[in-house]
Amino acid sequence: MxxxxxxxxxxxxxxxxxxxxxxxxxxxxxxxxxxxxxxxxxxxxxxxxxxxxxxxxxxxxxxYENFSFEQKGKYVLKICDGTACHVRKSTPVLQYLRQELGLSETKQTTDDLMFTVEVVSCLGACGLAPAMMVNEQVHPKMTPEKAAELLKELRAKEEEGRNDDQN
CATH class of the missing domain: 1.10.10 (Arc Repressor Mutant, subunit A)
Structure with a gap:
């Protein structure tokens, strides 16, 4: 309810x-x-x-695929697994994110509702492969290392927001 x-x-x-x-x-x-x-x-x-x-x-x-009945995190990370991204190694990025966030194919959103990881067929950014979107922003040429840095930045942004709320 x-x-x-x-x-x-x-x-x-x-x-x-x-x-x-x-x-x-x-x-x-x-x-x-x-x-x-x-x-x-x-x-x-x-x-x-x-x-x-x-x-x-x-x-x-x-x-319509864009409607979701499942609650999503504040940051929706869409990993492209289209041909160009797959060939350029999007799978290790996906594996890293799932491992780091404690997610799987069936559990896509973190318990704190901060992150949702989704696999998509195509982001329309084949020249930037492997590509990942965070909400509406495209991140090109992703690697597990770049994904780790991005998570670090997003977490720092959230921590900063919490500190601002407490002041």
Missing amino acids: LDQSYYETANEIISRYPLEEKSLIPIIQDIQATYRYLPPDLLDYVAKKIGITETKAYSVASF
Whole structure:
């Protein structure tokens, strides 16, 4: 069961759109942008609000790969495993990240919700292979060593943010 604030936020998002079926995708895109995932309870709620069945809402949301029903970390690390990246050794980068973060094929997000590691077919950055994205930023010519440095930077940024919050 979600906290009431989730429903209040959903209501605010829903209010921006007409209450009709064609509003489903933009509404759930905004919800996912807010929470970094699409809480299933909110999908049901949106379906009721716009007058469609929960089944219809799930069929739409599950059809598109960019919608996720699983909570993601603050930093989503997408490792490209397309042909160019695979040939240029993206697998060792993936193996390093999973080992360092305690993740696997089935467990993609750290317990502290800081990192999610996903394998993608293509990032469209073949000339930069092997490529990795952190949220919306592409990182070219990745190696396990560069991935280690990147994790170190992201962790330092978080620590800095926590220190600023305490002051």
